[in-house]
Amino acid sequence: MRGGHVTTIFLKELRETLRDRRTLLMMVGLPVIIYPLMLMGLSRLQESRAEEGERSPSVVAVWGGVPHGAADTEAGALLDFKPWLGITAEVRDGLERGTLAPPPLDVERGDEKDATRDGGRQGGQEREAENPVLAAARMLVTARRADAVLVVWPGADARLERGEALGISVYYDSVREESRRARRRLVDHLESWRDKAVAQRESARGLPDGFGRLLDLTARDVAPAARQAGYVLGNFLPFLLVSLSLFGGFYPAVDMTAGEKERGTMQTLLCAPVTSAEIVSGKFLAVWLISAVTATVNLVSLAFTVGRVMPGGAGQMEPLAFVLTALMLVPVTLTTAAVFLAVAVLAKDFKDGQNFLTPAYLLLVMPASVTMLPGIELNAWTAFVPIVNIALLTKSLLVGEAHGDLVFLTLVSSLAYASLAITFATRVFQREQVLLGGKEPWRALVGLEPRPGQTPTPAMAFTLFAVALVSAFYGSLWLVDRSVPVALATTQVAFFLLPAVALTAALRLSPSGTFLLARPRVLALAGAALVGATAWLAIGGIATRLFPPPDSLVRALERVLMLGDEPLPLWTTWLFVALLPAVCEELLFRGFIMRGLRRLGMWPAIVISALLFGLAHASIYRLLPTFALGIVLGYAAWRTGSIVTSMAVHALNNGLVATLAREPQWAERLGLGSTEVSWQATLLGVAGLAAGVALVRAGGRNDGASDQRTAPARIEPDASGTRQRPG
Amino acid sequence: MPDTNAALAARDLSKHFPGVDAVSHVSLDVAPGEIVGLLGPNGAGKTTTLRMLAGILSPDTGTVHVAGLDIRQHPLEAKRRLGFLSGDTQLYQRLTPREVLDYFGRLYGMPDATRRPRIEALVAQLDMTAFADRPCGTLSSGQRQRANIARAFLHDPHVLVLDEPTTALDIISGRFIVETIRREKAEGRAVLFSTHIMGEAEYLCDRIYLLHRGRVVDQGPLEGLLERSRQTNLTDAFLALIGEPVLAEGV
Numbered sequence: 001m002r003g004g005h006v007t008t009i010f011l012k013e014l015r016e017t018l019r020d021r022r023t024l025l026m027m028v029g030l031p032v033i034i035y036p037l038m039l040m041g042l043s044r045l046q047e048s049r050a051e052e053g054e055r056s057p058s059v060v061a062v063w064g065g066v067p068h069g070a071a072d073t074e075a076g077a078l079l080d081f082k083p084w085l086g087i088t089a090e091v092r093d094g095l096e097r098g099t100l101a102p103p104p105l106d107v108e109r110g111d112e113k114d115a116t117r118d119g120g121r122q123g124g125q126e127r128e129a130e131n132p133v134l135a136a137a138r139m140l141v142t143a144r145r146a147d148a149v150l151v152v153w154p155g156a157d158a159r160l161e162r163g164e165a166l167g168i169s170v171y172y173d174s175v176r177e178e179s180r181r182a183r184r185r186l187v188d189h190l191e192s193w194r195d196k197a198v199a200q201r202e203s204a205r206g207l208p209d210g211f212g213r214l215l216d217l218t219a220r221d222v223a224p225a226a227r228q229a230g231y232v233l234g235n236f237l238p239f240l241l242v243s244l245s246l247f248g249g250f251y252p253a254v255d256m257t258a259g260e261k262e263r264g265t266m267q268t269l270l271c272a273p274v275t276s277a278e279i280v281s282g283k284f285l286a287v288w289l290i291s292a293v294t295a296t297v298n299l300v301s302l303a304f305t306v307g308r309v310m311p312g313g314a315g316q317m318e319p320l321a322f323v324l325t326a327l328m329l330v331p332v333t334l335t336t337a338a339v340f341l342a343v344a345v346l347a348k349d350f351k352d353g354q355n356f357l358t359p360a361y362l363l364l365v366m367p368a369s370v371t372m373l374p375g376i377e378l379n380a381w382t383a384f385v386p387i388v389n390i391a392l393l394t395k396s397l398l399v400g401e402a403h404g405d406l407v408f409l410t411l412v413s414s415l416a417y418a419s420l421a422i423t424f425a426t427r428v429f430q431r432e433q434v435l436l437g438g439k440e441p442w443r444a445l446v447g448l449e450p451r452p453g454q455t456p457t458p459a460m461a462f463t464l465f466a467v468a469l470v471s472a473f474y475g476s477l478w479l480v481d482r483s484v485p486v487a488l489a490t491t492q493v494a495f496f497l498l499p500a501v502a503l504t505a506a507l508r509l510s511p512s513g514t515f516l517l518a519r520p521r522v523l524a525l526a527g528a529a530l531v532g533a534t535a536w537l538a539i540g541g542i543a544t545r546l547f548p549p550p551d552s553l554v555r556a557l558e559r560v561l562m563l564g565d566e567p568l569p570l571w572t573t574w575l576f577v578a579l580l581p582a583v584c585e586e587l588l589f590r591g592f593i594m595r596g597l598r599r600l601g602m603w604p605a606i607v608i609s610a611l612l613f614g615l616a617h618a619s620i621y622r623l624l625p626t627f628a629l630g631i632v633l634g635y636a637a638w639r640t641g642s643i644v645t646s647m648a649v650h651a652l653n654n655g656l657v658a659t660l661a662r663e664p665q666w667a668e669r670l671g672l673g674s675t676e677v678s679w680q681a682t683l684l685g686v687a688g689l690a691a692g693v694a695l696v697r698a699g700g701r702n703d704g705a706s707d708q709r710t711a712p713a714r715i716e717p718d719a720s721g722t723r724q725r726p727g
Numbered sequence: 728m729p730d731t732n733a734a735l736a737a738r739d740l741s742k743h744f745p746g747v748d749a750v751s752h753v754s755l756d757v758a759p760g761e762i763v764g765l766l767g768p769n770g771a772g773k774t775t776t777l778r779m780l781a782g783i784l785s786p787d788t789g790t791v792h793v794a795g796l797d798i799r800q801h802p803l804e805a806k807r808r809l810g811f812l813s814g815d816t817q818l819y820q821r822l823t824p825r826e827v828l829d830y831f832g833r834l835y836g837m838p839d840a841t842r843r844p845r846i847e848a849l850v851a852q853l854d855m856t857a858f859a860d861r862p863c864g865t866l867s868s869g870q871r872q873r874a875n876i877a878r879a880f881l882h883d884p885h886v887l888v889l890d891e892p893t894t895a896l897d898i899i900s901g902r903f904i905v906e907t908i909r910r911e912k913a914e915g916r917a918v919l920f921s922t923h924i925m926g927e928a929e930y931l932c933d934r935i936y937l938l939h940r941g942r943v944v945d946q947g948p949l950e951g952l953l954e955r956s957r958q959t960n961l962t963d964a965f966l967a968l969i970g971e972p973v974l975a976e977g978v
Contacts, residue, residue, distance in 0.1 A: 004833075005833075008834060012830050019862075265818065267783060267815045268878070271810075271879075272835060273802070432784050
C-alpha cells in the first residue's frame with residue numbers, strides 16, 4: 001500500500017464531500033443549532049410549567065373523620081381539602097359505620113431493592129390489593145377531579161385519645177406530576193402536624209422533647225456537584241454521542257460507495273493503477289475524519305448547551321472528563337466508519353445504500369442505549385462488548401470513576417473491533433463484482449461458501465464461535481432456574497455441539513477432517529491419560545497463586561462441580577462434568593475451531609482456539625487456567641491428529657477436579673488443601689504434565705500427518721487471496 | 728503464448744456469472760497503431776470482455792497481456808499502460824474536469840512537472856477550455872465525454888480500450904471522438920473499441936471481431952468478413968454471421 005495514493009484518494013473524497021451541502025449540514029449545522037434549540041426550548045417549557053404548578057393549590061379529597069387540627073392549613077400551604085369529594089356510597093357507608101379497615105400492602109408486588117434505593121418514597125411499590133377504596137380513589141384521581149385522596153380510617157379520634165397511632169392513607173397517581181406534588185405537600189403537611197401532636201403528647205405526659213421521635217435522621221449527599229452533573233449527563237450523553245457521531249459518517253459512507261457506483265465513478269477509479277486496499281483506506285480515512293469531526297462538534301455544542309441550561313453550575317463538566325470523552329470517540333468512529341463502508345459498498349445505488357445502512361446504524365446505536373439502564377456498569381466483561389464498552393466508559397468517565405485497567409481494556413478491545421471491521425471492509429472491496437454493481441452471494445462475502453469434503457476456514461471458525469457464544473448467552477437466561485445437570489447438558493449439547501454439527505452439515509464439510517475423527521495410537525492415549533491426570537495440578541497450582549479467585553466464584557464453581565446443592569452419585573458427576581464437556585467442547589474448540597484456524601499455522605491455531613476456549617468460560621479468573629488447559633488440549637489433538645486424545649485429557653482433568661471437590665477428605669489424604677494446591681503437588685503436576693506431553697509427542701503422527709489428510713484444501717485457491725493485487 | 732508484437736493480447740478468456748457464461752474462450756490481439764472493433768448485439772459479452780482486458784474484472788480462465796505485461800501478475804504496471812473508457816466510467820460531479828484530471832494524474836503516478844503541462848495540453852487539444860473549471864455535474868454529455876477521454880488519454884497509454892465511446896452523443900460530438908481515435912492511431916497507439924454503430928466500425932477499424940453469446944464468431948478485416956458472409960455491408964454481414972436472417976436488400 002502506497003501512502004501517497006491513500007492520501008490522494010483521502011483528499012479527493014474529503015474535497016468532494018465538503019462540496020456537498022447535505023454533509024456539511026449534518027456535520028456542523030445540525031449539532032450547532034439543534035442542541036440549544038432543543039434543550040433551551042425544553043427547559044423553558046418545563047420551567048414555566050413547573051412555576052405554574054408550584055403556584056396552584058392541590059385539590060385533596062378527604063374521606064373520613066379528620067382528627068382535630070389535622071386539616072387546618074396555614075396560609076399559603078396550597079392544599080385545598082374537599083371533604084367527601086367524589087366518594088362512592090359504599091365506601092362512605094363503610095367509613096362512617098367503621099366497618100372498613102386499612103387494606104394490607106400487596107407484599108408480592110413490593111420490590112425490596114427498589115424500596116431501599118428510593119427510600120420507599122417513590123411510587124411503584126406502594127401498592128395494595130384491589131379494594132373498593134382504592135378503586136374509588138383511582139377513579140377520582142384519574143378523572144382529575146382531585147390530585148390526591150386522603151383517607152382517614154375509622155376510629156381515628158378514639159385512637160388519638162388513647163395515645164395510639166391512627167391510620168391514614170394517601171392515594172395518588174405516581175404518573176401525574178400534579179398528583180405527585182399533592183402527595184408531597186400532603187405528606188409534608190401531615191408530618192408537621194404529627195410532629196406538633198407528638199410534642200403535645202410528650203409535654204402532656206411530662207416526657208422530654210424527642211422521646212417519641214427517638215431519631216433526628218438526616219441524609220447528606222457526598223457527591224460533589226461535578227459528579228452529580230456527570231451522573232445526569234452520563235445517563236444520556238453516551239447514547240447521544242454514539243448515535244450522533246454515527247450519523248455524521250452515514251451519508252459520506254453511502255456517497256463514497258453506493259453513490260459512486262450509481263454515478264459510474266467507481267469503475268473509473270478501478271481503471272487506475274490503485275489497489276483495493278488503497279481505495280478502502282483513503283475512503284475509510286475520509287469517512288472516519290468526517291465522523292470524528294461531527295462527533296466533536298456535537299460534543300462541544302452539547303457541553304456548552306448543557307452548561308448554560310443546567311441551573312447552579314450542575315451542567316459543568318470536568319475539563320478532563322470532556323477531553324477523555326472526546327478521545328473515546330476515536331475508537332468508536334473507527335469502528336463505525338469501517339462497518340458503514342463495508343455495508344454501504346454492498347448496495348447498488350444511493351437509495352439502496354440508505355436501506356442497507358439503516359439497520360446497521362440501529363444495530364450499532366441500540367447497544368449504546370443500555371447506558372441509560374441502571375446497574376449496567378463497565379467491568380471486565382462489558383469492556384469487551386463493542387460500542388457498549390465505549391458508551392459505558394464515557395459514562396464512568398463523566399461520573400469520575402473510570403479505572404485505568406478498564407480504560408485500557410476498552411481501548412484495546414475497541415481497536416481490535418475497529419481493525420476487524422476494517423479487514424472486513426477491505427475484503428468486501430476486493431470483490432470486483434461488488435464494486436462493479438453486480439451481485440455477490442453474501443456467503444462469499446463473509447467467507448461461508450460451502451466447501452464440500454473439506455475443512456472449515458478461519459471465517460467459519462470465528463462465525464461458529466460467535467454463534468455458540470451468543471446462543472449460550474441467551475440460553476443461560478432461560479436456564480437460570482433449571483437444575484445444574486440440565487443446565488450443563490443443555491449448554492454443552494445445544495449451544496456447543498449442535499451449532500458445530502449443523503454448520504458442518506450446512507457447509508458440507510468433511511466430518512472426519514473437521515472434527516479430527518481418527519483413532520489415536522496407544523502410546524498417545526497413555527500420554528493423554530498422564531496429561532489429564534496431572535494438568536489440573538500444574539495449571540491449577542500456578543494459576544490460583546497468580547490470580548487467587550474470589551470466594552464467590554469458588555463457591556459457584558463448587559456448586560457446578562457437585563451438580564447442585566444435593567449431592568448426586570459420583571457417576572453422574574463424571575457424566576455431566578467430565579464426559580459431556582469433553583466430547584462437546586473438544587468437538588467445538590479442538591475440532592471445528594482449531595481445524596478452521598489450521599491455515600494460520602500450528603501454534604497460532606492452537607493459541608487462538610485456546611484463547612477462545614478460555615473466553616467462553618466467562619470469568620477473568622478462569623481465563624488463565626482454561627487458556628493454559630486449552631493449549632495442552634490443542635497440542636494433544638494437533639500432534640496426534642485425533643480428537644480422542646484431547647477428549648481423554650479433558651474428561652480426566654474435569655473428572656478428577658470434580659471428584660476431589662465432592663470428596664474433600666480424599667483431597668486432604670493426597671496432601672491437597674481444599675483451596676490451594678501445595679508447591680510440592682504443583683511441582684509433581686508439572687513433572688507429570690511434561691512426561692505426558694512427551695508421550696503424546698512420541699505417540700503422535702509426524703507433524704504433517706494431520707495436514708496431509710486434507711491436502712486438497714491447501715492447494716485449492718483461496719478466493720480472497722488470488723485477487724489480491726500486490727501493493 | 729501471446730503475440731509479442733501485440734500491444735494488447737488476450738488468450739482463451741472466459742467469465743461465468745451465476746446462470747450465464749458471459750464470455751467463453753475469447754482470444755484477440757491488437758497491434759500498435761491498429762484500430763480493432765469489437766461488434767456484437769446486446770448481451771454478447773462485449774463489456775465483460777473489455778472489463779477483463781482493462782483489468783477491472785478477473786477472468787475465470789485465460790490471460791491478458793498489456794504491452795507484454797501479464798495483467799494478473801503485474802496489475803498496476805499493466806494498468807499504467809492502458810486507458811479505459813466506457814459508459815460506466817463517469818466523472819465526479821462535484822469536481823471540475825481539471826480537478827478530475829489532476830486526481831487521476833496523481834493516481835497514475837505522474838509527477839507535477841509532467842502532469843500539469845499534460846493536463847493543459849489535453850484541455851487545449853480537446854477544446855475543453857470553456858468548461859474545464861466547472862463542476863462535471865453541470866456539463867453536457869458531449870463535454871463530459873471529452874473530459875472522460877482526456878482522463879483516459881492522460882497518462883499517455885500504449886493501449887486504449889473504449890467501450891461504446893460515442894453512444895448517447897450527438898453527431899458533432901460523436902464525429903469529434905471518432906477523429907480523436909484516428910489521431911491516436913496515427914500516434915502509434917493500439918485501440919480496441921466496441922460499438923453498435925456499423926458506420927463507425929467501417930470507417931475506423933482495421934480489423935473487426937464479431938462477438939455473439941460470449942464467443943468470437945468471426946474476425947478479420949472488413950473485406951474478409953463481407954466475402955465470407957457473401958454480403959455487401961457490415962450490418963448484413965454481421966447478421967448473416969451470427970445466424971440471423973438478413974431481411975431485405977440494403978438494410
